[in-house]
Structures are given as C-alpha cells and as structure tokens.
Amino acid sequence: MTFWQENYGFVKDVYDFRLQKYQEWMDNLEAIVSKVMAPNVQYTYKEFKMIQDNLAVSISSSPNPPSSLRQQSSVPSILTVR
Numbered sequence: 001m002t003f004w005q006e007n008y009g010f011v012k013d014v015y016d017f018r019l020q021k022y023q024e025w026m027d028n029l030e031a032i033v034s035k036v037m038a039p040n041v042q043y044t045y046k047e048f049k050m051i052q053d054n055l056a057v058s059i060s061s062s063p064n065p066p067s068s069l070r071q072q073s074s075v076p077s078i079l080t081v082r
Contacts, residue, residue, distance in 0.1 A: 028058050 004011065032055050039045075043051070 025062050
C-alpha cells in the first residue's frame, strides 16, 4: 500500500475542511464587496471605515493568503479612504 491509500480518509478530511473554510471566506468577501459595489448607496465615513476594517480582517484571516497579502497590513488601495 502507498501513503495515499493508507491515509486517504485523513487526507480527504483535511482537504474537505480546508475547502469548507475557503468557501466560507469567499462568501464573506463576496458579501463585503457587494456592500461596497451596491448601486446608488452612499456611506458616511464611519460606515465606510467599518466596511474597510471588515475587509482587512477578512483578508488577514484567509485560510491560505498569498505571501504578498500576509505582508500587507492594509486594505487594497481601491478601498482606501482619503
């Protein structure tokens, strides 16, 4: 028997768990982006700052962020309040 045959159940459980976490993370990001991109909606500075903070937390808590996102502590510049 090979490693994969002996440990198939464990590997599948790990894969399924990571897939579930990734899907939850993507759903959360989709909800945040839909708030920002909603047509004809205007936010106060405070409301927009809360959305921006939620996005920053979502990016930093991703299941497997790319190395470039792990180093950044801020949100992408498109959502930066000036």
